[in-house]
Amino acid sequence: xxxxxxxxxxxxxxxxxxxxxxxxxxxxxxxxxxxxxxxxxxxxxxxxxxxxxxxxxxxxxxxxxxxxxxxxxxxxxxxxxxxxxxxxxxxxxxxxxxxxxxxxxxxxx
Amino acid sequence: xxxxxxxxxxxxxxxxxxxxxxxxxxxxxxxxxxxxxxxxxxxxxxxxxxxxxxxxxxxxxxxxxxxxxxxxxxxxxxxxxxxxxxxxxxxxxxxxxxxxxxxxxxxxxxxxxxxxx
Numbered sequence: 001x002x003x004x005x006x007x008x009x010x011x012x013x014x015x016x017x018x019x020x021x022x023x024x025x026x027x028x029x030x031x032x033x034x035x036x037x038x039x040x041x042x043x044x045x046x047x048x049x050x051x052x053x054x055x056x057x058x059x060x061x062x063x064x065x066x067x068x069x070x071x072x073x074x075x076x077x078x079x080x081x082x083x084x085x086x087x088x089x090x091x092x093x094x095x096x097x098x099x100x101x102x103x104x105x106x107x108x109x
Numbered sequence: 110x111x112x113x114x115x116x117x118x119x120x121x122x123x124x125x126x127x128x129x130x131x132x133x134x135x136x137x138x139x140x141x142x143x144x145x146x147x148x149x150x151x152x153x154x155x156x157x158x159x160x161x162x163x164x165x166x167x168x169x170x171x172x173x174x175x176x177x178x179x180x181x182x183x184x185x186x187x188x189x190x191x192x193x194x195x196x197x198x199x200x201x202x203x204x205x206x207x208x209x210x211x212x213x214x215x216x217x218x219x220x221x222x223x224x225x226x
């Protein structure tokens with residue numbers, strides 16, 4: 001069971017859009033529409049932002065959206081705001097187990 | 110709204126067993142609505158799924174930790190627990206408990222466990 005692959009860092013200016021990729025295999029991301037994304041600010045617990053690939057929990061801004069193509073899932077944040085600066089983790093069901101990505105640090109310039 | 114709270118020793122000696130408990134409030138573990146999970150995060154590093162348990166006692170573990178991990182549930186106390194044996198410094202991490210049903214909806218605040226003599 002290998003970790004999903006995410007870029008270590010991404011950055012963008014306020015108002016811009018960024019996309020974070022999450023690459024897995026046909027045993028996890030590619031086989032199930034069960035990718036979730038988490039936002040984590042320093043010293044805080046992760047917060048669910050996207051589930052089942054593209055659904056937003058109640059209270060999460062519609063600036064956050066998710067998608068999937070083949071073995072790669074993506075998180076897009078539009079209209080970047082300073083408060084979006086955080087670490088982001090993807091996660092996928094992998095048949096009786098669960099695997100996280102290595103995390104991506106988003107810097108808002 | 111479900112709330113989770115981790116508790117247990119913050120310092121464990123090498124080769125000993127790490128033991129943590131997660132207390133669930135605002136919902137019943139026995140409802141069957143969720144699996145109950147443990148996740149850890151070494152300082153400055155990413156998240157690692159440890160395993161989860163259903164109220165019936167069915168367990169699923171990370172293959173890389175399976176030989177050292179035991180997760181159990183006490184429905185009478187609305188708690189579930191983690192035991193990790195033969196710990197080393199590499200097991201130093203913030204340990205989170207969370208509810209899971211294809212995604213981790215609710216999380217505890219996390220508790221730092223340091224492995225050191």
